Amino acid sequence: METRKISQAVIRRLPRYYRYLGELLEDGVERISSNDLSKRMKLTASQIRQDLNNFGGFGQQGYGYNVKYLHTEIGKILGLENKHNFIIVGAGNLGQALANYSHFENQGFILKGIFDVNPTLRGMSIRDVPVRMMSEMKDFIKENNIEIAVLTIPKECAIDVAKDLVDAGIQAIWNFAHVDLNVPDNVIVESVHLSESLMRLSYNISRYNEDHADK
Amino acid sequence: METRKISQAVIRRLPRYYRYLGELLEDGVERISSNDLSKRMKLTASQIRQDLNNFGGFGQQGYGYNVKYLHTEIGKILGLENKHNFIIVGAGNLGQALANYSHFENQGFILKGIFDVNPTLRGMSIRDVPVRMMSEMKDFIKENNIEIAVLTIPKECAIDVAKDLVDAGIQAIWNFAHVDLNVPDNVIVESVHLSESLMRLSYNISRYNEDHADK
Structure with missing residues (x-):
């Protein structure tokens, strides 16, 4: 699809459009006007028309938007029609929480590996994906076509591990480390x-407490 | 402290200033110029001066900023000098991950309770905080001066539970539900x-792949 340079503000809103349209689909709604969508999303109708015009505009005057079409097209723009292999680096609580979140898979994100430095975690599996040792990470990325690494490790190690990920040719990092x-x-x-x-x-x-203390 | 209406963009950057200043403090840095801070934070020096001027400006021309003072003052603006009692609603993986994150306590957020609907979790404790049943939640909020509820439950239940939280007088919700x-x-x-x-x-x-496929 041909897209011009789209502002970061619009991009930030796209996943939210995708989510609302997905809910409408689940509810069996086939068409929606920008006015009705605006009430649900608490955006102005003109904001919605303006945002969606960035992508050629999928609406027809007087008929509203075709929910399924719009959902699919926004999904394409977001790259969700492609599969993305990912690994989780750090098998602590947060890493495990994300590994267990099967919803990501519905959106094309396929968990291929989990890595940790803690040898006591060796042999553990989450949703049939075994925890591997960090020393195996670089080779694993190269051999398994891994695009995304999710970093759920303490900030002290995050910078070094990010270097390893870059060396191994990772394309993207979803960073939860506080750095x-x-x-x-x-x-x-x-x-x-x-x-x-x-x-x-x-x-x-x-701020709320301050405002109300003034009165 | 007297503060005027501060733009949301500045507010969004304040926690990041707080984090960088905290790191400088840990490294023993006492003073920093807006130029040096700008290199670290990848903001322009004029952006930094402009942002910090919102709070009366803590810098002295030619001397730079007093790191400790600035860290403390931004902490005050962020409300971190106050203690905030919070509960976690949903003791799944994510709820447990957040319950285990002791760093929040250093910033004044005190975990008082964890709630879930799953009776098999009754009797479990995380960092000495027991998991309680959801039916006890409303009374617990009222009796323990709870300000914040962290919602880590599926979106299907989140809206109803949010209503209960509001009824019980909660002041703020940190929402991880996908709704x-x-x-x-x-x-x-x-x-x-x-x-x-x-x-x-x-x-x-x-977008990256598309840009590079064009060439």
């Missing part, structure tokens, strides 16, 4: 900094 | 939608 990774431009990093999210929550509680 | 919550304006919601983050990663892989 920013310095990787070459051709490696994609998406970070989830849970502590920062919790701090935003804390900030909003403080 | 947007409709709560009254006085309840703060911060959502972590992991699937959406993974889709952004997938999108960036697709």
